[in-house]
Amino acid sequence: MCAARKRCAIIRPAPSRPRPVPSPTRSPAATATPTSGTEAVDRRFLQSLVGFNARMATLKVISQFIPRMAPFELRVVDFSILSLIHHNPGITSRQLCDALNLLPPNLVGKVNALQRRGLLLRRPHPDDGRAQALHLTDAGLELMRRAEPTVVALENEAAAALTVNERQTLIRLLQKVYQD
Numbered sequence: 001m002c003a004a005r006k007r008c009a010i011i012r013p014a015p016s017r018p019r020p021v022p023s024p025t026r027s028p029a030a031t032a033t034p035t036s037g038t039e040a041v042d043r044r045f046l047q048s049l050v051g052f053n054a055r056m057a058t059l060k061v062i063s064q065f066i067p068r069m070a071p072f073e074l075r076v077v078d079f080s081i082l083s084l085i086h087h088n089p090g091i092t093s094r095q096l097c098d099a100l101n102l103l104p105p106n107l108v109g110k111v112n113a114l115q116r117r118g119l120l121l122r123r124p125h126p127d128d129g130r131a132q133a134l135h136l137t138d139a140g141l142e143l144m145r146r147a148e149p150t151v152v153a154l155e156n157e158a159a160a161a162l163t164v165n166e167r168q169t170l171i172r173l174l175q176k177v178y179q180d
Helices: 003-010 050-072 076-087 093-100 104-116 138-158 164-178
Strands: 120-124 132-136
Touching: 050 076, 050 138, 050 164, 076 093, 076 104, 076 132, 076 138, 093 104, 093 132, 104 120, 132 138
Parallel strands: none
Antiparallel strands: 120 132
């Protein structure tokens, strides 16, 4: 089991109804209630943090993503790279790094592995002689034709508690947090 998976096992998803942030006059210990013979963990402070909630949502989606992408032999970053190339034929490695917030050395190994699998190829960039344009092969296009709908279904299931408008609002708000 990887270290990240061990951390994931320790953190459990938040309950579906957020609890109010504790007031200064109430101690967290006074609000904890026993459940199933153990004391409940007071997570109200953490649940008031954007980062904690974003991480918990990520853990839920990733825990579903991994087994569903296993038949395609894709990890999250592999899928992201192939998706960007699929929707941006001719994208450069530098553009991929910027779009995915990856360091170039980390991307090189991923691109090499995907190329060895026959999913993408490098061609000279038409406008920049120093850069290479990345394109999906026919096998890469076929893989994405099957994988992308699987991810859409997974996302719909993971966000089933949200209305269409709530989901769009959540995505827009998260983008405001991480975009400059």
